[in-house]
Amino acid sequence: MSVNEELKAAVQAQDVQPGADGHPMEDFLRMDRIPHIWCPTCGIGVVVNCFARALEKLGLDLDDVAVVSGIGCTGRVAGYVKIDSFHTTHGRAIPFATGLKLAKPKQKVVVISGDGDLVSIGGNHFVHAARRNVDITVICVNNFNYAMTGGQVAATSPTNSILTTSPYGNFETPFNLPFLAESVGATYVARWTALHIHRQTEAMIEALNKPGFTFVEILAPCPTIFERRNKFGDGLERLNYYYEHSEIKHGEPTANVDIGLRSKITVGKFVDKDRPTWLDAMNSHLKRKLGDRFTPYEG
C-alpha cells in the first residue's frame, strides 16, 4: 500500500464524516479561530486531531481538562482547542501546569508544546517536573527546529541538519528525548511520528490514564523549513520517509533511540512504570509525619 492509500485508509478508519451537522471537530476546536496559522502539511494539526480523538475515546468531560502551551508553532495549540487553555511564556508551560494541577488535582492537565520550548529553554522545568512526578501529560511535537522564528537550529536538530543558524550543518549532538525523559523519572514514555495516527492516539490515551509525569514525543514534519532546507521534500514526502524509516520497537532501551538526520527512526512505547505522584507522596508522607493534624489535600 502506498503512503497515500494508507493515509486515506486511516482517515476512513477514523470515521471522520464532515457533513451537514458541521465540522466533526467543532466541539473540540475554537472554530471562530479557524483558519489556524500552521503551514500546509505541517504535522501539528495531526497531533491536535489525535489529541481530540484521545479525549473523545477516554470519554472525558472537556470541562475537566486543561491544556497549557508555551511559545512557538506548537505553542499555538492552546489557542485552538475549546478547552480551558493557557498560552504561557517561552519554556514555562510545565511550571504553569504544575501550579494548575496542584491547585486543582481533579483537573486533567496536559502540556502540548514544541521541542525548543520544552527541552531547550524549558529544559530545567522538564527535568524537575519529571523528577517530582507531577501528574501531568506532556505531548512534545518535535519538528527538529525553531520553526516559528524562521528555522533556527535546536537542541533536537540532528547532527548535520542545515538550519538558518547552522548554515554549514549542525555540529552539536541533539537530545534523545525519550532517553532524557526516562532518565529523569517519567512514568510513561512513547515516541511516534505524525504518520502513526492510531498509535499516537493510543499513546496519548495511555499517557492520560497513567498517573505521574507522562511523556509522548511526536515527530512532525516542518515542510516550510526543516524538510525544505534538509531536502526531505514536502510534508507528504516526509511522511513517506517516516513510513519507510520507522521501526517499531516497544520496550527498546531509550539509550538506543537517537535520531540521525537520515537514520532509521525508532518508535514505540519505551517506558511504562509506576511511581507515586508528587501529590500522593506529599499526602502519604505528611499523614505519616503529622497524623491527625493533617487532612490529606485534595485541592
Added chain:
Amino acid sequence: MKADPKGVLTGSHYLDGDHACCEGALAAGCRFVSGYPITPSTEVVERFSSRVPVVGGVFIQMEDELASSIALQGAVWAGKKAMTVTSGPGFSLMMEHIGLAAMTECPCVFVNVQRGGPSTGLPTQPAQADMMQARWGSHGDYEIIAMSPSSPQECFDFMIDAFNIAEKYRVPVMFMMDECVGHMIERVTIPEADDIEVTERNYTSLPPGEYLPFKPVENMVPEMCKVGDGHRIHVTGLTHDERGYPAMNHMAQEEQVGRIVRKIREQADDIVRYEEFEVDDAEVVVLSYGITHRVAVEAVQKARAGGLKVGMLRLIVVWPFPEKRIAQLAEQGKALVVAELNYGQVFFEVDRCARGKAPVVLAGHGGGTVHETDFIVSKIEEAARVGK
C-alpha cells in the same frame, strides 16, 4: 467576607517580618506558594511550608524563580490565592512572569525582601533599590501596585491588603519589604478571623458562552473564572481581545494594554496610600518608606528639636505614586527630602511631581545598613537652606 479562621493565628506573637508576612498571607487566604530559596526572604517560605499542611494548601519549592513565578499563576487560574517570595536576583528572574501576570490580569502577590544589589550584591543586608524594577522591570507597558511595610506588624497587616487589592484590580501586587524589616523581631498582634476583611475573588455569575474574561465590568476590571467552571477560556500573554483570543493589531493593543495601564492610573486616587506627620506647618517634608521611614522619624524629631519645621510623608503604597499630593506640597513651597536605601529611585518621581516648584533633595544610601539619623538631618538642613 471574613478571613478563614484556619489560616489565622490569633494572638500576640514575637515574630520577624518574614514570618509575619507569611502569617499575613495565610490570614488573607493564600493557600498556594511556589518559592525558591533566597536570602533574606527564605523564612517566609520556611514558615509557609511548616504551616500549610495543617492549614490546608500547597507549598512547592520549584527549580528556580522562573518556575516559581509562573506556577503561582497556574494555581490562581485553578482558584487559589497564591504568592511567591524572593529577593533581588530572584526578582530579576521573575520579571517575565510579572509581565505575564499584568498582561493576563492574574491577581497574585510577589514578595521581594530587598537586599543590596546589583547582581549578587549584599545578600544579608538591606536595600530599597528594586523599587523601579518593581514598577517597570518587565518589558512593555503595564502598571502594578507596590506596597512597602516598615515593621513586622505591617508585614502582617499589609499582606492582607496586598491580597485584597490584587483581587480588586486583578493585578499582581509587589510586596516590597527589605532585609531589616524582614529580619527584625517585634510584637505582632494577629486579630480574630472575624475582624479580618478578605476580598473574595470576583467570579463571574454569567453562564458559559456569555462570560468574557477580558471584558471590563466594574472599575475597568474584568470578572474572573477558574478552570473547570465550563467557560473554556483561553488566556494568552499575546495581545488579546475580550475573549482572550490573540489579536495582533493596534486596536486590541490600545483596548486591552491601554486598559491594564488605565485601570491603575485612572483609579490611582483610590489606591494611593500614605501617612503624614506634622506636614501642615512644615517647611521641609521628608518622604520615605519601608525601614527608612523608621530612621526618618528619628531624624524628623531631631530636626524639630533643633528648631526646624519638618514634617514627614510616609508611603504605604509606593506604586501608583501620590503624584497629586507631592505636587500640592511643592506648590505650597515645602522643600522635599527623599530618604531611601538607593542612589535615587523614588527621588526622581518626587522631583518629577514637584515640577520645579520646590527643591527636592535626595538622602540616598547604597544599602548594606540603614541611614545614619544625622545624615538625614543634614539633608533636612540642606533642604531648609535651599528652600529659603
